[in-house]
Each structure stands twice: as C-alpha cells, then as structure tokens.
Amino acid sequence: MPPLLHGLSQRCLPARTTLSTAPFRTVLHPLLPRAFTATSLQLSKQMPPRRVILDNEIIENFLRGSGPGGQKINKTSCAVQLKHLPTGIVVKCQETRSRQQNRKIARRLLGDRLEELELGEESRTAVKGREKSKKKKSAEKKRKRKYRALEGKEAGGEGGLEGQGGEDAVDGVEEEGEKVTGGEKAADGGKGG
Amino acid sequence: MPRLATSLLREAYAIHPCLPLLLRPCRDLQAARNELRWLCEHAGKVARLRRAKGRDADPKQLLKRLVQERAAGKPLQYLLGTEFFGDLEIRCQPGVLIPRQETAASVMHLTRLLRAALDLPPELRVLDLCTGTGCIPLLIADELTRCRQDVQLRLLGVDVSDKALRLAQYNLHQTQRKGRLSDTAKVAFIHADLLMEPFDVQPAQTLCLKKAMNYSRVPPFWDVFVSNPPYISPAAYWKTTTRSVRGFEPKLALVPPLPADPATDTEHGDIFYPHLLAMARDVEAKIVLLEVADLAQAGRVAEMAQNMAIFDGIEIWRDQPDQPAEERGAQPSRFPIIGQGNGRSVLCWRARGGSWLGKGPSPVSPLDDARRLWESHRVSSSFFDFKFNSRL
Numbered sequence A: 001m002p003p004l005l006h007g008l009s010q011r012c013l014p015a016r017t018t019l020s021t022a023p024f025r026t027v028l029h030p031l032l033p034r035a036f037t038a039t040s041l042q043l044s045k046q047m048p049p050r051r052v053i054l055d056n057e058i059i060e061n062f063l064r065g066s067g068p069g070g071q072k073i074n075k076t077s078c079a080v081q082l083k084h085l086p087t088g089i090v091v092k093c094q095e096t097r098s099r100q101q102n103r104k105i106a107r108r109l110l111g112d113r114l115e116e117l118e119l120g121e122e123s124r125t126a127v128k129g130r131e132k133s134k135k136k137k138s139a140e141k142k143r144k145r146k147y148r149a150l151e152g153k154e155a156g157g158e159g160g161l162e163g164q165g166g167e168d169a170v171d172g173v174e175e176e177g178e179k180v181t182g183g184e185k186a187a188d189g190g191k192g193g
Numbered sequence B: 001m002p003r004l005a006t007s008l009l010r011e012a013y014a015i016h017p018c019l020p021l022l023l024r025p026c027r028d029l030q031a032a033r034n035e036l037r038w039l040c041e042h043a044g045k046v047a048r049l050r051r052a053k054g055r056d057a058d059p060k061q062l063l064k065r066l067v068q069e070r071a072a073g074k075p076l077q078y079l080l081g082t083e084f085f086g087d088l089e090i091r092c093q094p095g096v097l098i099p100r101q102e103t104a105a106s107v108m109h110l111t112r113l114l115r116a117a118l119d120l121p122p123e124l125r126v127l128d129l130c131t132g133t134g135c136i137p138l139l140i141a142d143e144l145t146r147c148r149q150d151v152q153l154r155l156l157g158v159d160v161s162d163k164a165l166r167l168a169q170y171n172l173h174q175t176q177r178k179g180r181l182s183d184t185a186k187v188a189f190i191h192a193d194l195l196m197e198p199f200d201v202q203p204a205q206t207l208c209l210k211k212a213m214n215y216s217r218v219p220p221f222w223d224v225f226v227s228n229p230p231y232i233s234p235a236a237y238w239k240t241t242t243r244s245v246r247g248f249e250p251k252l253a254l255v256p257p258l259p260a261d262p263a264t265d266t267e268h269g270d271i272f273y274p275h276l277l278a279m280a281r282d283v284e285a286k287i288v289l290l291e292v293a294d295l296a297q298a299g300r301v302a303e304m305a306q307n308m309a310i311f312d313g314i315e316i317w318r319d320q321p322d323q324p325a326e327e328r329g330a331q332p333s334r335f336p337i338i339g340q341g342n343g344r345s346v347l348c349w350r351a352r353g354g355s356w357l358g359k360g361p362s363p364v365s366p367l368d369d370a371r372r373l374w375e376s377h378r379v380s381s382s383f384f385d386f387k388f389n390s391r392l
C-alpha cells in the first residue's frame, strides 16, 4: 500500500480523514482551552474546508530528547514538532497531556500557518482573528479570574479549610468512581492504593 | 543532577509560587508550567466534586499538596490518575506501571499496518502478555475496530499482578462505559505467571500460561502476540532509570526476577524473551511484537527469534517506526532497522502474518511451515510441555 494509507491525516473513516476538520471528541475537551475549541467549531461551518497536509510533506518529531526511553523514564511531556518540508515552517505543540491530541493541534496550527502564507488576508486565521478579537477579550478575562482564584492571589470566597482524608481524590479516582454505576467491583479496582 | 540556577528559580517564582517546586522534577520552565496547569485543573476538578458531595475542599490546599508530592518525585500520572495512550485515557495507580508513549507508538504502527491488510481472518485473536493497565489490548481494539468492522477481535491480556489485573479490568469497564469499545471487540484479562513452566509445582493461586488458558477456556491459538515485559537488568535499573521510576513504579514491572541459574547482568535483563518466543510459537502466533530497552537488546532478541527458525521475517523498530529511517552511517545489522529514535521493539512474522503486515506472502508452504514449527517444538525443552499439555 502507498504511504498514504498509513498516515494520520489519511485515516479510513471519513470523519477522521483529515485531522483538522474532525471535531474534537468530548473525552479530550477538558484539556483544551475552551475558547479556542468553541470558536473553531462554530466558525468551521461558515468556512471552506481546511488545507489537508499530506504525511509526505512533513517530518514529525516527538522531541523525546536524548537518553533512554521506554520503561526507564516516565515522561510527562508529549510535545510534538512538525516540520513542513516545502516551506520549512516548524510548529510545536505541548498543550495537552495527550500526544495524539498534540499531533492534531500541531497539524491544525501548521495548516493555519500555511494558509496564512498562501492566502494572506483571506485565510481562515485572518477572518477568525477579526471575528474572534471581541469574544477573546472576555473569555481571557474569565480565564484569568479563574486562574487567579486557584493561585490564591485572590482567595475564592467558597473555599473552606481542607478536610482530612481525600487521598483517593488526589489520586484522581474519586471522580471516575462516581460515574461508574454503583456497586461495581471494577470501580473499587481504581480506588484505594 | 545539576543544581537549578537561582535566576531560573526566581523567574519561576515570579510566575507562580508553586513553580520552583515543580522545576525539581521537570527541570525546564515550559514543562513545569505545563504540569502546573494540569495540576491546577485537577485540583479544581477534585474540589468541585468534593463540594458536590457536601465535603469541604479548598483547591488551593489541594494544589499545594499535589505540587509537594510531585516535587518529591511522585509521577504526575499517579497524581492525576490517568495517562493518555493513543486516543484512550488509561487509569493509572501506584503499584502498576504507567503506560509509555513509546509503547503506544509501536502498537499504533502495528495497527496501522494491520488496518490495511486485505486478508485478515473473520476473527483476529490478539494476545498481550504482561498487560499491566491493559492499555495495549484496549488500544489495539480502539485502533483496529474503528476501520475494520468486518473483523471480530478477540483480545486477551495476561499478568501476574492482581493489582494490575484489577486495574486492567477497570480500564476495560471505563472504555466500554465511554462507548469506546466496539461490539466487534471482546477483551478479557487472566492471571498467569509467564516464567512458570507447566512442570513446576503450581501454587494454589498461580498457574503457568498454558494451564491458565486451559482453565479459562480460551482458545489455544492466537494470531498476534504482543508483549512489553520487564526488560531492565539490575545494573541498568540503578544506572539508567530515573529516580521517579525507581521510587514510585513497581520493580516487578521493570526488572525480571533473579534467575535460577547463574547469569550475567545482561542475561538477567533478557530473561523473559526466550519464554515469550516459545509461547508465541506454542500459540502459533503469526505476528510477534516485543518491546525492548534499546538497540542492543533488540539485536539479541532478534537473534533469539532467528535461531528458532520459524519466522519468515524479523525487523527492529525504533521509537518512531513511522518516520523515515535514521541515517546514522551504515549500521552493520543483520536485521532491518525501521524508523527513528531508540531501538524499541522487535517484530517477527510467519505464515499469513507477512501478508497481513504488507510484507508479501510467506515464501514457505503451509506444510513446511507446520514442519518448522514442529521441529522448533522438538528441539526446545518445551517440547515436553507441549506433549503434556495436549493430554490435559
């Protein structure tokens, strides 16, 4: 089979054929900046399809650094870097904890950059930029407020004193455990250490 | 480890008072900022959930504790409770190895090749030994069923750790619950000790693979055989693993147990592979994918596979097998080396495996293939295991 079939941007199912047009799945939503996702979904209805990036146009690098990998280290960064061979444009994404998601975002960023280069003022980013500039400001403000509350520079009014226990929650199981239908043994599998 | 520059610490502190602590495990500012963002989100989420339950929760305090634990070296994945593996979010828990991105890359390259296969059987059976969180069978199911609804998948994960099996089962449930497991895929997990021989005394709770498979009434033959076994030698464990791995991840998952016969350090690290290859042969696997630590171990494992004389082809994959081969001068290697990065896995195929992988049909007739399998059974010691078990 030609390399086309192997590529991320050339998947078998139509919905996932081009990474850039596929809407994000809900599973991954919480990890994306909200404003970004919402806007791009809305706008994609009015806009022409994104530029498809072929796998043989790019070199993808997972930036694993030197030294051993595999079982020997447990990395938390899954940065993805794309180099577009014809233009030499390089984009990098380490936004999320999911390498797959970073790959998708990086491809979209690259697509935007290429389009900017090719279409200038007509490009999606230019149009989007104009439309978004108003919305962006308020979204930004909101996010900042939230972040500040967490940072504690402005202690949130609802916050109480931290009670004892909750080890389970810190291990991240509490939330999932709740969604699992009650009484399942599997839910306990995740709990407690 | 070199000390962090004061200027860097000061710069970090100016951004957020927690950042200097996170620089300890992360070493660079961008990575520390990423982790802080994820920990903040997590603290916020946990606090919301606790409040919803009517419990008190202060995200600030939660965040502080998370950051302190992280600074002490606890892996971020244990703190957040999950790691991404392909498109799946896999639950992680202390006591069970955190899935690695390199493993996902190998597995996804394999599934990418299989997706294009024209002659897959109506039921494709995939065996994953040393399954840990269960991440590999779940990812294979996710990647394959997406485009190959024409193929029924049967996947079996095996591990010796009860904790791992419970977590794998949990991950299976979660994947199902999220609607991410197709009806065309059946996943199960069983308990077995892969280093135990059928002749060994079988303690009450532990069986060798063959007996465990008989006991669970799973089929004896499997098409695709995958394993990421413990592969770090004792010396390499102390020299090359990071502190966070040594301090927080289970040694059982990383270093093979002390061999009965005297062995060099290198042989100690390789212990699982002859066992795995013999099991791959016994289940008549057509494709075998084994993860390794580096190119040197890859070479040794490929050699072992070659010596069994049952495979049509053997190649070595680096961390990114889908990228064009690295040009590092002429490597004198008996086996093709694919992709870029560290040596990461060994791929072997026989019979119809070659055509499934797009490597072309087997040069060996089915009769000769059966003969070489039989021959290999006969010369290896597990010939006797085979005879014994077939009587059961």
Ligand SMILES: C[S@@+](CC[C@H](N)C(=O)[O-])C[C@H]1O[C@@H](n2cnc3c(N)ncnc32)[C@H](O)[C@@H]1O
Binding pocket: A071, B097, B098, B099, B100, B103, B129, B130, B131, B132, B133, B134, B135, B136, B158, B159, B160, B161, B164, B192, B193, B194, B195, B196, B228, B229, B230, B231, B252, B253, B254
């Ligand atoms: C390196 S981890 C791999 C986990 C998972 N497959 C992954 O890729 O993340 C190795 C696993 O092998 C299991 N293991 C260790 N010794 C074993 C044995 N003798 N028999 C079966 N499983 C064993 C450990 O419990 C651990 O879960």
